[in-house]
Amino acid sequence: xxxVAGLRVILPxxxxxxxxxxxxxxxxxxxxxxxxxxxxxxxxLRSINRLIEPTAGTIRVAGRPVTGADPAALRAxxxxxxxxxxxxxxxxxAPVLDNVLAGRLGYVPVxxxxxxxxxxxxxxxxxxxxAQVGLAHLAGRRADTLxxxxxxxxxxxxxxxQAPAVIxxxxxxxxxxxxxxxxxxxxxxxxxxxxGLTLVVSQHQLQTALAYASRIVGFRAGRVAFDxxxxxxxxxxxxxxxxxxx
Amino acid sequence: MRRAGLFVGLLVLAWLLWxxxxxxxxxxxxxxxxxxxxxxxxxxDLTVLPAxxxxxxxxxxxxxxxxxxxxxxxxxxxxxxxxxxxxxxxxYPARTVLNLFRSIDTLVYxxxxxxxxxxxxxxxxxxxxxxxxTSLAKLYSEAIEGIDPGPVDAITATGATRLQxxxxxxxxxxxxxFLSYVLYRLETNIRAATVLGFVGAGGIGFYLQTYxxxxxxRAASTALLVTIAMVMVVDAASSRLRARLx
Numbered sequence: 387x388x389x390v391a392g393l394r395v396i397l398p399x400x401x402x403x404x405x406x407x408x409x410x411x412x413x414x415x416x417x418x419x420x421x422x423x424x425x426x427x428x429x430x431l432r433s434i435n436r437l438i439e440p441t442a443g444t445i446r447v448a449g450r451p452v453t454g455a456d457p458a459a460l461r462a463x464x465x466x467x468x469x470x471x472x473x474x475x476x477x478x479x480a481p482v483l484d485n486v487l488a489g490r491l492g493y494v495p496v497x498x499x500x501x502x503x504x505x506x507x508x509x510x511x512x513x514x515x516x517a518q519v520g521l522a523h524l525a526g527r528r529a530d531t532l533x534x535x536x537x538x539x540x541x542x543x544x545x546x547x548q549a550p551a552v553i554x555x556x557x558x559x560x561x562x563x564x565x566x567x568x569x570x571x572x573x574x575x576x577x578x579x580x581x582g583l584t585l586v587v588s589q590h591q592l593q594t595a596l597a598y599a600s601r602i603v604g605f606r607a608g609r610v611a612f613d614x615x616x617x618x619x620x621x622x623x624x625x626x627x628x629x630x631x632x
Numbered sequence: 633m634r635r636a637g638l639f640v641g642l643l644v645l646a647w648l649l650w651x652x653x654x655x656x657x658x659x660x661x662x663x664x665x666x667x668x669x670x671x672x673x674x675x676x677d678l679t680v681l682p683a684x685x686x687x688x689x690x691x692x693x694x695x696x697x698x699x700x701x702x703x704x705x706x707x708x709x710x711x712x713x714x715x716x717x718x719x720x721x722x723x724y725p726a727r728t729v730l731n732l733f734r735s736i737d738t739l740v741y742x743x744x745x746x747x748x749x750x751x752x753x754x755x756x757x758x759x760x761x762x763x764x765x766t767s768l769a770k771l772y773s774e775a776i777e778g779i780d781p782g783p784v785d786a787i788t789a790t791g792a793t794r795l796q797x798x799x800x801x802x803x804x805x806x807x808x809x810f811l812s813y814v815l816y817r818l819e820t821n822i823r824a825a826t827v828l829g830f831v832g833a834g835g836i837g838f839y840l841q842t843y844x845x846x847x848x849x850r851a852a853s854t855a856l857l858v859t860i861a862m863v864m865v866v867d868a869a870s871s872r873l874r875a876r877l878x
Binding site: 435437463465467469471475476479490492499 | 783785786787788789790791792793795796800801804805808
């Protein structure tokens with residue numbers, strides 16, 4: 387579903403964020419990316435839909451090339467890659483439903499969308515996605531009146547509205563009260579099992595990662611340091627990812 | 633070091649006083665004349681009130697029309713001169729042109745347009761448009777540069793086109809600011825439009841200047857009072873509207 391080969395990313399300031407990553411993610415997997423901050427987790431996720439431009443290497447998602455794609459092909463590829471961010475990244479002043487409808491922008495006719503008009507079919511779909519995260523009753527509220535946990539669920543609904551093949555989630559629970567972690571991860575897991583979507587989620591909490599993942603990929607210094615099932619994550623493996631304990 | 637700075641500052645100040653012919657004695661000698669001027673303004677000649685009110689209305693019209701047209705014309709310019717939205721080859725020339733034209737005041741434009749299209753409110757409107765467009769474009773572009781990049785990332789990730797990203801990721805963040813700037817400009821343009829009458833570009837300033845030239849100080853004081861009332865009313869209405877935007 388996601389094929390990454392020889393991915394290198396050098397950020398401005400000559401920082402080597404990713405240093406040769408090869409990874410093949412199969413359909414329906416729930417991959418959790420682990421690693422210390424600065425290991426390249428965010429850069430990896432943002433490279434997959436080219437929010438960050440890779441320096442070298444190739445990326446294919448659901449059979450479409452992402453690297454080397456012209457603007458139109460890139461938009462078509464992005465359409466099938468939902469993304470959830472640590473800071474939710476909702477348009478705070480806009481109503482909840484408008485935020486979810488934004489997930490349809492890659493599908494609807496451009497000119498009417500610029501005037502704020504969406505086909506009824508897309509509105510219905512957006513409402514369905516909102517219902518799926520349990521927030522249909524908040525459709526008309528302004529996004530910034532919602533709690534952090536609710537905002538992240540709206541962001542997940544926006545990703546779902548894209549009818550994606552893959553959802554990338556970059557530390558989706560890091561900005562939330564720890565008590566809300568299970569709720570968000572549970573929704574992502576449900577999307578994975580019920581819809582069969584492929585999920586790639588970065589996490590800094592080891593226990594959470596082990597509880598939800600079908601596969602763990604550990605990053606360290608821009609390279610894959612571990613790749614295997616949660617059951618194979620031994621203390622030695624944790625050391626390999628996070629560095630030797632003193 | 634600080635003492636030397638103070639010394640140089642005082643030296644410059646002294647030279648400025650000498651070069652501008654500033655003279656407290658001359659000012660003191662002028663006081664009776666000012667008092668005489670004020671005495672001759674009382675009581676205001678209310679027979680010219682209808683003419684003054686009509687002039688004030690014309691001034692408000694000039695400011696309103698000029699500001700409204702400029703608010704729209706400044707939109708594309710604002711986006712083109714925002715560093716985080718426009719590509720570099722567009723941004724740099726756009727920013728340079730803006731800074732160049734912004735250094736010219738409304739009054740200078742009025743002189744040019746009066747010469748070009750003749751006396752009356754029309755050159756006033758043109759002058760307000762010319763100055764306000766560049767000044768608003770600058771304010772717009774700064775608002776755009778100050779946005780939260782998160783929603784822009786999120787909308788880009790849905791596979792939206794560039795225009796859709798501007799419409800859904802940028803515009804909702806900056807629109808309340810834009811409106812607030814437009815109202816602020818309207819307030820300053822009312823004042824600017826008052827002075828425009830002095831160079832023949834219509835409105836209350838034209839009456840004020842005419843009465844002063846005819847040495848009809850009581851009529852001039854009516855025009856002055858109407859000007860003050862007009863500015864206060866517009867300021868109050870505008871600041872009330874602005875408070876509701878934020």
